[in-house]
Amino acid sequence: MLREDVTDAIRSAVFEELAAVGFARMSIEGIARRAGVGKTAVYRRWKSKLALVLDLVSAVAAQGLPVPSTGSLYGDVRALLEVASHALRHPLASRVIPDLLVEAARHPEISEAIKSALLDKEKGIAAAVVREAVARGELPEGTDPDRALDLIAGPLYWRLVVVRGDLPAGYLDDLATTAVAALTRDRTT
């Protein structure tokens, strides 16, 4: 019977190592060292570096993302931004997420895992938020949820991850207001 505390230590080490050096530089030896564990213990559980990371991603996926339902489009969007901004400012996650997104361009398995663990769920959430807003009459029928996600998540990701700028007080409120206005506005001209 594999010891669960060892398994947990390895999982944490993978996360930390991923944040520290990135997927490309991450090594099994480094993970075992960080976890205070023999390489044997790692290889007994996973067969490769890739398998370790895929396991980590699907573990994150399993815990799911909260689906906001505040009763208003603004409230839902604001809640989405709140959650996303926390993730993108988490000291470890803020390094791991962009790193894996970039690696996904080179590894189909990572791409697939990230897609089903994160992007598809976000798309689903956006779709749900849009659907409810349409039902409430806040948005016109036929509103494109993918475009909605671009407008909601894009500016935040750009600022926090790409530019790595700060988040002034009230900025999330402003982004939410802006996104709602952009979605509400008739897409004419």
Place this chain on the structure above:
Amino acid sequence: MLREDVTDAIRSAVFEELAAVGFARMSIEGIARRAGVGKTAVYRRWKSKLALVLDLVSAVAAQGLPVPSTGSLYGDVRALLEVASHALRHPLASRVIPDLLVEAARHPEISEAIKSALLDKEKGIAAAVVREAVARGELPEGTDPDRALDLIAGPLYWRLVVVRGDLPAGYLDDLATTAVAALTRDRTT
């Protein structure tokens, strides 16, 4: 006298290698191999992998970014999106840029280089576009150019780089219209 054709071959190889395997996995041996050149030729010119990349980035920076001046805010924004979408869909640049942006989080020198070669220039362009729009009366005084850049570049970067989705016909027009509307709208409530 160093042979210029060799220098050029190395520079190209760095760019291609960066796109193929990323900064983390890139090796001097791989670059020399790809350039069809001895390691000696590389070390005679640059002292490390980092120096090679910094040189590449500042070479890109030197050629500068076009500053749009179409006479209207929409025209300028649309032109910005056009240029950015080309860069982010270029088969090599679309891999190199996100990779270096992520590496920048780990290497202050890369961060600094990218910042002065790309981000600061983009901010400058956004500032110029906003300034002219204010002068024309299209935007209110005190419009935040950083926020403007978030709203213009964020959705596009999210779609092309993060989600790696497609770009439907008319999408850039729509993004430009949306961004202009978001900027124009009085930022109340």
Place this chain on the structure above:
DNA sequence: GTACGTCGCAACGCAACCGTTTCGTCGTGA
């Protein structure tokens, strides 16, 4: 035509990591 510097190539010793195997220890279940 001679001298110099760059060229590609190959080899150097060193370090890190690969994935595997062996070993002695320890904890648990039968």
Place this chain on the structure above:
DNA sequence: TCACGACGAAACGGTTGCGTTGCGACGTAC
């Protein structure tokens, strides 16, 4: 009490890249 299996540690041979060195070939400037 005993057997079994997971544990950490260490070593294995092999691969890759490091940064350096020595080599003979080539080309150009003087």
